[in-house]
Amino acid sequence: MREVGLDLENIVYFRGEMHYLVMTPKRHNLVVRRVVKKNLPNPSDLVRADNINQDAFHLFVDEIVNFVGIPRKTDFARLSIFDFSSLARADKAASIPTSHGKKL
Known part of the structure; x- marks a missing residue:
């Protein structure tokens, strides 16, 4: 991907x-x-x-999708960009809520 100017960690x-x-x-x-x-x-x-250029973002993702060969029949439903550089963990893998002694 780097040879076409797309540089991803994963x-x-x-x-x-x-x-x-x-x-x-x-x-x-x-x-x-x-x-x-x-x-x-x-x-x-x-x-x-407010710091994201939506047109450039869509073009960037479109180039990646085309490069890896993901089929496209429609436009993107939703694109999101976010920071996940800080670590957060759940204290439980799963939880089953109960009410009056019965599972919900």
Whole structure:
């Protein structure tokens, strides 16, 4: 992908009723591709909605989708960009709520 100017740390594709793509683009790639308007130092500020160039973001994702060969029949349902650089964990893998001694 790098040879065509797409630099990602990882990419995962899930296919079911919908096509679902998760990827981690490198900061430099977001800046060079003008996906972000300003190269803000804080990761959460970098990906704030008001700092994202939606046209460039759609083009960036479209190029990745085409490069990896994911079939396209319609436009993207929803694109999201977010910061997950901080770690958070659940204290339980799952929980079954109860009310009056019965499972809900």
